[in-house]
Amino acid sequence: MGLELFNTLILCLLVVVAVLSLWVRDLVVAAVVFAIYSFLMCLLWAEMGAVDVAFTEATVGAGVSTVVLIATVFNLKRKAKD
């Protein structure tokens, strides 16, 4: 029961975060929201017992790719046009 509640909560948050990352205009905020998405996925993988995948998601998805995205955004116009 507790685990099911946890999964449902994370899956609902995932949808919210996914929509939010498209909705925000500021690209730096979008990059950070992507990091949150990765962390939620990481929690979900770890809960499913795929610890190796969770580890990769935490390092690559939430860590380095956020830095790389922000580094790229700083060389672009920060606000999205539409």
Place this chain on the structure above:
Amino acid sequence: MKKTAFILVLCIGLLLAWAAKDFPAWGDPQSPASSSPVASHFIANTGVDTEVPNMVTAVLADYRGFDTMFETVVVFIAGLAVFSILRGGPKSRTRDREFVVDFEPDLIVTNTVRLIVPVIQIFAFYVLAHGHVSPGGGFQGGVTMGASFILIALSWDLKTALARFPIERCFTVAALGIVIYAGIGLLSLFLGGEFLDYAHLAKIFPVSPEMARYHAMLGVEIGVGFTVTAIMFALYASLSTDGRMRDGL
């Protein structure tokens, strides 16, 4: 146009949601992935064949080693492509960035980073070397190691990080990682086995064939770690400076 795109996306989303109801339930023992003979073969034989407790690493580095080798090559080519595309662009672009970088590195930030970078690097080595026994391996360890160099670049400046890990050395190290991986594969080829069939390494090392596979997996993971470390840092260095390799973030 935007409305049409929204309706299209909504339709595809609903289609995917509708298709998702055919997936097996979570943790279903009858699901195709759990009931396939390949999965049960690995579960039954990994410990016997290779003495590696972490089955994921054994599948990744040994049974599926050819695949992982070319994944490493893909990482290498991706880094090389980003570097050469950004390097080759027009140089005289004067782009006004919205953020001006503080010239002086912050005292508190740099001293904190000075303390935690060695810990991060030791943890990266642990993840790399302990990948057979616990979750982890070359990719995770390499990314953690690369992240420590990125942290140096973020808290001081890119010049400080490039002084420790020049961009030319990045690509040398990345290529060396692939050479290590392919070298272990070729060595087992020359010893009479197939490419990446590590059990034949027992002919020249004083270990059993099972332990030869165990140790060769560590060697292969070290190769992956080399490539991933170097490419992660090279990616950051290229992308944050638009390929100019100076005045990063």
